[in-house]
Amino acid sequence: MTGTILLGLGAFLASAVEAVEALTIVLGVGVVRGWRSTLIGVGAALLVLALTIAVLGPALGRIPIDGLRLVVGALLLVFGLQWLRKAILRASGYKALHDEDEAFREERERAALAGAEERGGLDWYSFTVAFKGVLLEGLEVVFIVIAFGAAQGRFDVAIAGAALAVVLVAVVGVLVRKPLERVPENTIKFTVGVMLTSFGCFWAAEGAGVAWPEDELSLLGVVAFVLALSYGLVRLLRRQRVAALTAGAGA
């Protein structure tokens, strides 16, 4: 039960971050260059994503579960550590906070500066940017769903979590028609990093033959450990940065 809730929550949060990024690109291009070609680009990307899922999905059922857990767990672990590393650097002031509002402004300026090129009645810039943005972020969502769903054998929960996130972000996007700058992105990324790293650690170890004490309950312990470790590293780096700045000012 605990594992299922964490699985749904992990898939939801990770997918929400990707969806916000895709939405920022689509809105930036759509607002400046018009919606027709942009939305056709979004539709084409969603079609390619659906085909990818249709091809990859059934093949996964034939792979032995331990091997799958090892590969998926290792990938999730590396993936999660990347997120966590960036989120810790941002939270401690070593890296600038990612600003969706700024990203939206940049995308809008790029779209305004791009020349007008029509192919097949489509504004090619709007189509390709929306297509690439949705396809890349969508592929990350597909990867998250496959990883979470396959390793635990609960595709239904992973798909539900991801679908809820994508729908929610899309609805909010349509309602506000501007980027979701109020979403505390680094907090979400920090949480997602903790979840991905914890799940990755748990599954990869299982795939390597480990038997966790108390089975699934250990997952809670791993989450607590990764959370405490990350929080401790943020505090340590903040202190280190302040000390370096003070020493620099005194010199």
Added chain:
Amino acid sequence: MSRLRAFGRFWWNFVVGDDWLVAAVVGAGLGLTGLLTAVGVDAWWLLPLVVALALATSLVRATRGTTQQS
């Protein structure tokens, strides 16, 4: 050829990311976990320690000699 390189670069960035050391330490940790398990040691404690080591090492590398990255 350049498309092939771009494809390879996309997957490298997607999987390995900014610091290859993280992936290398995780790979080594998983190998060691597998070895210990094969000789009868239930090394469930090893991978969390590897996570701590990989994250701390990578952050030290990223912050060495700097106060603000970007």
